Amino acid sequence: MRRELSLPLFWRVCLINGAVFVLGTLALVLTPATVSARTLWSEVLVLSLGLAVIVALNAVLLRSVLRPLDRLTAVMGTIDLRRPGRRLDEDGAGPARPLVAGFNAMLERLEAERTASTTRALHAQEAERQRIAQELHDEVGQSLTAVLLGLKHAADGASPDVAAELEQVRDTTRTSLEEVRRISQRLRPGVLADLGLLNSLSSLASDLTARTGIPVTRGFLPGLPALSREAELVTYRVAQEALTNVARHAHAHAVELGLTRRGDTLTLRVADDGVGGADATAGAGIQGMQERARMVGGRLELRSRRGAGTEVILELPVAEPPS
Known part of the structure; x- marks a missing residue:
């Protein structure tokens, strides 16, 4: 049984067709069926029935081998690695079971590799977010804080009109600082x-x-x-x-x-x-x-x-x- 399952699909098809031809030959040898030099209509009918039986038997035997391939082809067109878990039934694959098992194993490997690569990408994304958040907090945040202090110092020694304008700039800068801090918190x-x-x-x-x-x-x-x-x-x-x-x-x-x-x-x-x-x-x-x-x-x-x-x-x- 293991040797039969390990045969390539090409040789399985050849063996099935060979078995059908052998059966047809044995039928001609072991039965009294003959063909006249001038073929009679009754002999044409017998030959036609025999040919039909051979074709039907060949179709039935090949169907068990090739039908799982049709299902495999249909599934291959619908596979989406973003929705993992879909597999073909190996028990109902018949002689094509090794091929179906190989396809399922390939999906397992692809999904595992995609999950691993996605995990690495997400960890890298988190690390990059941490870095950007740290730079926003340390660099941009400190710079805006220094601007706020400078504006306050300038407003203290300015005229009332200029001080009012500087206060508006301080409010805008303070809002920007709060926005930078909020973005930093969302990133990290x-x-x-x-x-x-x-x-x-x-x-x-x-x-x-x-x-x-x-x-x-x-x-x-x-x-x-x-x-x-x-x-x-x-x-x-x-x-x-x-x-x-x-x-x-x-x-x-x-x-x-x-x-x-x-x-x-x-x-x-x-x-x-x-x-x-x-x-x-x-x-x-x-x-x-x-x-x-x-x-x-x-x-x-x-x-x-x-x-x-x-x-x-x-x-x-x-x-x-x-x-």
Whole structure:
């Protein structure tokens, strides 16, 4: 059986056709069937029936070999590495089982390599964000602070008219400094280490309300498990991206932000009552959230109906028993 399964497909087809031809030859040798010098109509009928039987038998035998190839070809055209997990059934592949098994193994390797490369890219992205945030805080922030001090010193010795103008410039500079600090905090979620995940999510909700005026209803159940640093960062980034999309595209009047646990699954939910119609296959932001979810073994689902708002659900596995 193992030798038969190890035969190349070409030789299997040759063996099947050879077996059919041998059966046809044996039928001619072992039966009294003959053909006259001038073929009779009865002999034509017998030959036609025999040919039909040979063709049908050949088709039946080859179907078990080639039909799995048709299914394999159809699946190959629909494979999307952004949606991993799809496999062909090896048990129903028949003689083509080694080929199907090889295809499934290839998908396993491609998905593993893509996950590893995506993980490296996301870690590099986080490191770059940390670097930019540090430079914004140390370089731009300090420069703007020095400008504020210089403007205050200049305003103290200036005439009232000039001092009023300098005060307006100070207000603009102070606003710019606050914006730089806010961008730095978004690039580097230091609040995760300082305040924890729940307080960081609350900070995101408060920031959205302060910038857009959209109220955010928060629902955080107690007894949530301790997460790894990567899982906390993924949860924070997904919530951050989802709330950013609400502010940019949803035209919503209310948002719900929740973090709950059911059994061994931790669920983050961000839902709005906006225009909806978001497409899970388009946009680097949504794809980035999906990649981050897969990086920690989670799953992200986007539910969006036009006119009925959008719901982003992140599910992460947790190993610890619930409190």
